[in-house]
């Protein structure tokens with residue numbers, strides 16, 4: 474997925490603005506080493522740095538990291554893949570906001586996080602949970618089928634049970650979980666649904682010619698007008714999964 478960092482900041486800033494309250498779950502402390510995994514344009518990384526932590530922001534998008542470095546020159550950022558990164562240091566905490574649902578190789582990323590945490594180090598994450606943006610996906614699926622295309626899921630929106638089990642399998646102790654709906658106002662009052670799909674879901678259309686893409690986008694948006702458009706604004710139903718966990722050592726798991 475090729476990211477347009479400026480469009481992301483301009484029209485989809487709610488993604489990192491909602492991350493502010495996730496920082497409260499992390500409770501960053503002065504001098505702590507923190508890795509911001511999937512830092513995007515770096516706003517939350519800079520917030521962690523301002524709290525006195527020694528932060529590194531990591532993202533696989535060179536465009537996002539270029540924007541982050543440009544806006545926050547005093548903060549350290551690296552371009553790396555969350556499923557394969559190796560950094561020389563270990564961290565007191567890994568923080569990840571609105572990123573893990575992009576990574577279908579979920580086992581690999583948890584392995585990387587575990588290997589980069591000190592024993593007892595914490596993982597604080599928010600991602601889309603089961604049912605996230607179901608309204609948009611359902612509308613797209615229907616419109617694509619009508620025109621002879623198949624919608625292929627690309628995001629990973631796990632249930633509480635699925636993701637906490639996975640964390641336990643990878644030697645994390647799950648300390649706090651919240652699963653909740655977050656009705657989200659979309660930035661563009663005229664074409665909120667279309668612009669959201671263009672920003673985040675262009676890969677859905679890899680095999681669809683441009684003319685058909687336009688028709689599908691229009692039809693998907695129109696099919697949501699009765700439910701998702703109110704008082705001149707478009708909304709979608711985000712479902713969030715927040716988790717605070719810590720790295721444990723395999724020996725600690727043994728039943729007594």
Ligand code: BEZ
Nearest residue numbers: 571574600601605628673
């Ligand atoms: C999310 O933050 O839940 C999300 C954002 C873009 C695409 C899919 C999910």
